[in-house]
Amino acid sequence: MEVFQGIPVFGGIAEGEIFFFPKDKRNIVCVRISNVEKETERYEKACEQIIEQLDVLYEKALTEFGESRAKILDIYKLIVQDREYRESVKSLIRDKRVNAEYAVNYATDELCERFLSLGDEYLRVRTSDIRDISGKIIDILNGDTGTRADSIKEPVIAVADELTPSETIKMDKSKILAIVTKQGSTISHTSILAKTMNIPAIIGVTVKKGWNGRFAIIDGYTGQIFIDPDEETRRLYNEKRSRAESIKRQYSAFKSRQDITKGGRRVLLCANISDLSDVDAAVESNAAGIGLLRSEFLYLKSGNYPTEDEQFEAYKSVALKMNNKEVVIRTCDMGGDKIPQYMHMPRESNPAMGYRGIRLSLDRKDMLITQLRAIYRASAYGNISVMYPLIISLDEVMSILKINEEVKEELAADKLPFGKVRQGIMIETPAAAIISDILAEQVDFLSIGTNDLTQYTLAVDRQNARIDKYYDSDHPAILRLIRMTVENAHRLGKKVSICGELAADLSLTDTFIEMGVDGLSVSVPYIYKLREHIINSEL
CATH class of the missing domain: 3.20.20.60 (Phosphoenolpyruvate-binding domains)
Structure with missing residues (x-):
């Protein structure tokens, strides 16, 4: 048995097989282009396509997470539609005569570096959103429209270096038992979504690709992960989960009662x-x-x-x-x-x-x-x-x-x-x-x-x-x-x-x-x- 400690984001206990999300590997190379107008049009069409995808994803998020959480995707749309960002990409295509993929990646790096230099935690967290949506634009330009979430067939513990909000929203909630990531923040959109999904979530864990397919117990209350837990640990957590479910039933029994103390204070x-x-x-x-x-x-x-x-x-x-x-x-x-x-x-x-x-x-x-x-x-x-x-x-x-x-x-x-x-x-x-x-x-x-x-x-x-x-x-x-x-x-x-x-x-x-x-x-x-x-x- 291996035990790892992370930062708890949302409480709860889950056990099951780990599904490790491999990190996206985009091989972005700089290619000199001859037709600036055609390359700019290719970029514009990719932006239009991502907006359409975000609209579809918004409807899913609205149904499953509620309106306030679906607004995350509106933030993504604002990034794609931002005049300064788009002009930065197009000027790179026009002035440097580079391919759209490289221009998007370069403009994104510049914007994120500017945010990070301000030393503001909120803006630091938002750079993850910017990289997420720019990565999706690059995928469209490369003709890659699949997602890592598409390969989940059975209920699993989702483990990754980082899960982006768009990936989290695309997941089938019925197939996610818990979320564990290396990157992230308690105020990140993905953490907020995990809370809305009402599943255990832990961040700050040095995750390993070798965990894929292994059995684990996740304690969202303490931030602990038990890989291949022994029989005693399984028994203890079965009891802990039973107690938690019993407490939940007890809370339900109080639903119809008035909020008055034993001393009569309302x-x-x-x-x-x-x-x-x-x-x-x-x-x-x-x-x-x-x-x-x-x-x-x-x-x-x-x-x-x-x-x-x-x-x-x-x-x-x-x-x-x-x-x-x-x-x-x-x-x-x-x-x-x-x-x-x-x-x-x-x-x-x-x-x-x-x-x-x-x-x-x-x-x-x-x-x-x-x-x-x-x-x-x-x-x-x-x-x-x-x-x-x-x-x-x-x-x-x-x-x-x-x-x-x-x-x-x-x-x-x-x-x-x-x-x-x-x-x-x-x-x-x-x-x-x-x-x-x-x-x-x-x-x-x-x-x-x-x-x-x-x-x-x-x-x-x-x-x-x-x-x-x-x-x-x-x-x-x-x-x-x-x-x-x-x-x-x-x-x-x-x-x-x-x-x-x-x-x-x-x-x-x-x-x-x-x-x-x-x-x-x-x-x-x-x-x-x-x-x-x-x-x-x-x-």
Whole structure:
């Protein structure tokens, strides 16, 4: 038996035969060409063909992974269609008179080197996407349209130096037991897809081609891989898997019970959703409501701002499915690492601290008004609230409330029905937490976004893997800010929820209950564990 240690990406236990994905070997040579126009046309046709393939793959991803994950392929399309990238390839063909394959490879290397030189972890991870899609263009130019995933016939543990997002999406999910790779990051698209597939995933493993066909056990909780495990290890993991399945059944038994501690404290347990495909799971989990509807998916869906009617239909469908349970819609939190090309926003050296959240919405007032009109119209069909991200001042809140009044007056004049929309703000900055007593006077509720609150309080960029060890979400400073916010809000009779990743940390659940936090909003898979913990709490 051989044991290897990696970095766990998604928990779970799997056992089966290893299928090793050999690394793509593209033999790219520089060939002098005589007909520049013909070679440029060949490149253009390859781009058209890859766009068609991405559209087909998008439909598969939409069905199997949901809309937010399918957006990965939109990123690929943006890379292929990027004017600067395409012109770089064509200028190489024109000026250097080289073949399209070589030009694509050279332009890709230059772009990736430029990204890597910036020292940004997010951009470093994105170079994998650029190389993936450029490799597909080269394959088309070479007449090679097959994929490594096509050769999987039976359920296997997929092992590779690196799996690209397009390969992961092409896989038949029923035939993948687990994913193990040497390369990758916990924030890479492939890692995110593995989580969505709900299968164990481990990165950072020195994988070997000789593993192909060998039996293995994958522990996604610890990041361990057991190659040719002995009988005792198999027995231990059979027991571990049985316990995990038993716990899962126990969680299901809590589905219909209220989220009340043994001491009688009620905690609203809500769901975070990123697109419409998540709503059914939220309903199935018996969540008390939607504590955070990330509206950005509508802005990333196409090549332009979503219309009022498009947003209205989306919000209305969620409200109807939730059957009068509260749906809290966060206004567009675009910016930072999410920048659609049509918004024409320049790249920033420190985007997390830049032009994003409510700053963008207040600056582009028409965008905010369109979204608020859609939200108010949808409120006629259910229990809808709205909250605003990245608040730092009372002036911002007063400006928002003024715009709300203008929107209601416009809708009344247009004779369009709307209901009462509760107003909330996100506490994501130390500034907002410190003046939460002042802010809470003007709104109906507060929601603490612990992801941003942590990075701003500790001065730690959560996208930078090099300083990940300093990202301590339960740092005493963070807990003090949360307690301060809860106490300030409760003095004014306002409720407070937590919607960041910290809300799902079971080691802190009792701490939050003791603080008086009124609600926890988490991704749907965490609801069952949290519900069991709350029901069994002695508080």
